[in-house]
Amino acid sequence: xxxxxxxxxxxxxxxxxxxxxxxxxxxxxxxxxxxxxxxxxxxxxxxxxxxxxxxxxxxxxxxxxxxxxxxxxxxxxxxxxxxxxxxxxxxxxxxxxxxxxxxxxxxxxxxxxxxxxxxxxxxxxxxxxxxxxxxxxxxxxxxxxxxxxxxxxxxxxxxxxxxxxxxxxxxxxxxxxxxxxxxxxxxxxxxxxxxxxxxxxxxxxxx
Amino acid sequence: xxxxxxxxxxxxxxxxxxxxxxxxxxxxxxxxxxxxxxxxxxxxxxxxxxxxxxxxxxxxxxxxxxxxxxxxxxxxxxxxxxxxxxxxxxxxxxxx
Numbered sequence: 428x429x430x431x432x433x434x435x436x437x438x439x440x441x442x443x444x445x446x447x448x449x450x451x452x453x454x455x456x457x458x459x460x461x462x463x464x465x466x467x468x469x470x471x472x473x474x475x476x477x478x479x480x481x482x483x484x485x486x487x488x489x490x491x492x493x494x495x496x497x498x499x500x501x502x503x504x505x506x507x508x509x510x511x512x513x514x515x516x517x518x519x520x521x522x523x524x525x526x527x528x529x530x531x532x533x534x535x536x537x538x539x540x541x542x543x544x545x546x547x548x549x550x551x552x553x554x555x556x557x558x559x560x561x562x563x564x565x566x567x568x569x570x571x572x573x574x575x576x577x578x579x580x581x582x583x584x585x586x587x588x589x590x591x592x593x594x595x596x597x598x599x600x601x602x603x604x605x606x607x608x609x610x611x612x613x614x615x616x617x618x619x620x621x622x623x624x625x626x627x628x629x630x631x632x633x634x
Numbered sequence: 635x636x637x638x639x640x641x642x643x644x645x646x647x648x649x650x651x652x653x654x655x656x657x658x659x660x661x662x663x664x665x666x667x668x669x670x671x672x673x674x675x676x677x678x679x680x681x682x683x684x685x686x687x688x689x690x691x692x693x694x695x696x697x698x699x700x701x702x703x704x705x706x707x708x709x710x711x712x713x714x715x716x717x718x719x720x721x722x723x724x725x726x727x728x729x730x
Binding site: 441444445448458459461462463464465466467468470507509510513514515516517518519520521522523524525526528530540541542543544545546549557559560561562563564566580582589629 | 705711713
């Protein structure tokens, strides 16, 4: 029996819809393009409004989340606060359903140190592809002039490239992030494969 | 509740996937007991059923080195979890 002929109010209806969805996905069909990308439950104002954001806010965990008082109604990006000269560890996980994502920070390079419980050869990257389910640790050093910088996440291998931004804020900064949002790879599969191949296990021979 | 990449040491029957672990009904609890070893680093957990993951049911896991056992880099000044992911406005029942 097809979902269309089932009474929409019954539990059976949901059952058939889910079976339908499952069989479509099992046949290799993709989910539609997502409506946005979230960084710790937050997005930039362009893709998210208050009501839509509420659900996802519960996943925010870091003690450093805050919303700029002046811009309370419009500012939903995620803010990381760093002190100049210090080095920070970011543990980046792609918790999405489908899209591979590229992660980068304006004017900052990242030193990859760990992938899912394995320490890696420490390599510098200016952007990092994170596929669904992957977790990477990078070290970033706050070695630029003290202001705000864009933290950018964009979709990979999609027809329509979706981008969202957060902010890396130097402690005491009152200068908002500015300049063009740094670009990254979009549909280049080779780029991603080469980067994946460049990530190597750190053996004692290297130490 | 599944954990990508975290080994299930001596508890393979609670891997958090439908078929080996029963779904946890609403308003009830289930406690996972994990023994973690040698996987010093970053992971995350998420529900494996009904697209709950898409609704934000996930969180980071940090497996720390024991005190005194060094990791191959200096202690960072801060440690942030960055959970990034695609996001849908649609309910999964109308998504296709």
